[in-house]
Amino acid sequence: MLQSCDTMQPQTNGTNGTMSSSILITGGAGYIGSHTVAVLLEASTPHELVVVDNLSNAHREQGQKKPESLRIVEELTGKNIHFYDADIRDAEKLSEIFNKHNIECVIHFAALKAVGESVDKPLEYYQVNISGTCTLFDVMRKHGVYKLVYSSSCTVYGEPRKLPIDEAHPTGLGLTSPYGKSKYFCEEIMKDICRSDPKWTVVSLRYFNPVGAHLSGRIGEDPAGTPNNLMPYISQVAVGRLPELQVFGNNYQTSDGTGVRDYIHVVDLAAGHERAVRLLQQPGASGFHAVNLGTGVGYSVLQMIKAFEEASGRKIPYKIVGRRPGDISENYADVSLSHRLLGWRATRTLEDMCRDTWRWQSAHPNGFKS
Ligand code: NAD
Numbered sequence: 503m504l505q506s507c508d509t510m511q512p513q514t515n516g517t518n519g520t521m522s523s524s525i526l527i528t529g530g531a532g533y534i535g536s537h538t539v540a541v542l543l544e545a546s547t548p549h550e551l552v553v554v555d556n557l558s559n560a561h562r563e564q565g566q567k568k569p570e571s572l573r574i575v576e577e578l579t580g581k582n583i584h585f586y587d588a589d590i591r592d593a594e595k596l597s598e599i600f601n602k603h604n605i606e607c608v609i610h611f612a613a614l615k616a617v618g619e620s621v622d623k624p625l626e627y628y629q630v631n632i633s634g635t636c637t638l639f640d641v642m643r644k645h646g647v648y649k650l651v652y653s654s655s656c657t658v659y660g661e662p663r664k665l666p667i668d669e670a671h672p673t674g675l676g677l678t679s680p681y682g683k684s685k686y687f688c689e690e691i692m693k694d695i696c697r698s699d700p701k702w703t704v705v706s707l708r709y710f711n712p713v714g715a716h717l718s719g720r721i722g723e724d725p726a727g728t729p730n731n732l733m734p735y736i737s738q739v740a741v742g743r744l745p746e747l748q749v750f751g752n753n754y755q756t757s758d759g760t761g762v763r764d765y766i767h768v769v770d771l772a773a774g775h776e777r778a779v780r781l782l783q784q785p786g787a788s789g790f791h792a793v794n795l796g797t798g799v800g801y802s803v804l805q806m807i808k809a810f811e812e813a814s815g816r817k818i819p820y821k822i823v824g825r826r827p828g829d830i831s832e833n834y835a836d837v838s839l840s841h842r843l844l845g846w847r848a849t850r851t852l853e854d855m856c857r858d859t860w861r862w863q864s865a866h867p868n869g870f871k872s
C-alpha cells in the first residue's frame with residue numbers, strides 16, 4: 503500500500519480536470535534535494551513537485567506526515583509539496599506514483615553517499631545507487647517519461663590529469679570506492695540508454711563540493727553521525743559538538759600543503775538544477791549531457807578553516823594528521839560548459855558559503871531533530 507500524504511486520486515488542476523504537469527524528485531528530502539525543491543518553488547516553477555524519499559537519511563518528527571526539511575520549505579514558500587515515503591527500488595510504488603501524477607521529468611538525487619561506508623557495504627551501495635536507479639529508469643520508460651536530471655559527482659574523474667577539470671576529462675579511472683564507481687557506472691548506463699533510444703534526454707550534473715545552506719538558515723546539511731566531509735565537520739566544531747578538526751595531510755603539492763577543492767554553495771547548485779530542467783524541455787536537446795557544477799576556484803583546508811572562523815567568530819581548533827586514504831590532492835572545475843549549455847554560473851562567494859552554513863548550524867546545533 504502506498505504510504506503518502508496525498509490520496510490516491512489522480513491530481514488535477516481543479517479547473518478543467520486536466521492533470522498538472524509535475525517534476526518527480528527522488529531523494530528530495532535530503533540536503534541538496536530540499537534546497538532544489540526550495541529554489542524551484544521560489545522560482546515559481548509551473549510544475550507540481552512530487553518527492554519520493556525513503557527517509558533513510560532525512561528526519562521526520564513523530565506525528566508529522568512530511569520530513570522536516572520539506573515541511574519547512576512549505577512554510578518558507580507557502581507552497582505544497584507532494585511527498586511519498588517510498589523506496590526507489592520499489593517498482594510497484596513508483597508506478598503508482600507515476601499513475602497518479604502527470605510526471606514530465608525526474609530529478610534523481612536518491613542515493614547512499616558515504617564514501618567510507620561504501621567500502622564496507624558495497625552491495626548496499628550498488629543495490630540503491632545502481633539497481634534502484636535502473637528500477638527508476640525502467641518505470642520512467644514504462645510511463646513514457648524520458649527526461650532526467652541526474653546527481654553525479656566530480657568523483658567520476660578520479661585523480662585529475664589536468665586542472666581545471668573539464669567534461670572531456672576521462673572518467674572511471676582509478677576510482678577507489680564503490681560509491682564513486684556507482685556514480686560512474688550510472689553515467690555509463692545513462693549513456694547506453696540514450697544511445698538505444700533518442701527519446702531520452704539526460705543531464706548528468708557533476709557536482710564539485712556542495713556546502714552552505716538556505717539563506718533563511720532554516721534548512722541545511724544534517725549528516726547522520728560524525729560528518730565525513732570538511733564543512734559540516736568544521737561547523738560542528740564551531741558549534742561545540744566536536745572538539746577539534748583533523749586536517750588530513752599537509753604535504754600535498756598545493757599552496758599550503760593541504761587538500762584543495764572547489765566548494766560550491768548549495769543554493770547555486772540547486773539553481774543549476776532549475777536550469778537543467780529548462781534544458782530538458784528544449785527541442786533538440788535529446789541525448790546524454792555531462793555538465794560540471796562548480797565555481798572554478800579551489801580553496802585549501804586551511805583557507806576553509808580561516809574563512810569559517812571569520813564568518814562565525816569562533817576559533818576552530820585543529821591538528822594535522824596523516825593523509826586520508828583515497829584522497830586526491832587538488833581539484834576544481836572548468837565551468838565553461840555549464841555557462842554555455844545551461845546559462846548558469848555560481849554567484850555565491852566563500853564568505854556566503856561559510857556565513858550561511860553558520861546561520862543554519864548555530865540555530866540548529868543538532869540539525870533537524872528537536
Ligand atoms: P542526502 O543523503 O542528504 O540525500 C539523499 C536522499 O535520498 C536522502 O533524503 C535519503 O533519505 C534518500 N534516499 C536514499 N536512499 C533512498 C532510496 N533507496 N529510496 C528513496 N530515497 C532514498 O544526500 P545529498 O548530499 O543531498 O546528495 C544528493 C545526491 O547528490 C546523491 O545522489 C549524492 O550521491 C550526490 N552528490 C552529493 C555530493 C555531496 O557532497 N553532498 C557530492 C556529489 C554528488
Ligand code: UFG
Nearest residue numbers: 655656657709710711730731732735748749750761803829
Ligand atoms: N578533510 C579534512 N578533514 C576532515 C574532512 C576532510 O582535512 O575531517 C579534507 C580532505 O582531506 C579534503 C578536503 O578536506 O582535502 C575536502 O574533503 P571532503 O570530504 O569534504 O570532500 P571530498 O572532496 O574528499 O569528497 C566529497 C564527497 C565525495 C564527492 C566529492 C565531490 O565525499 O563523495 O566531495 O563532490 F564525490
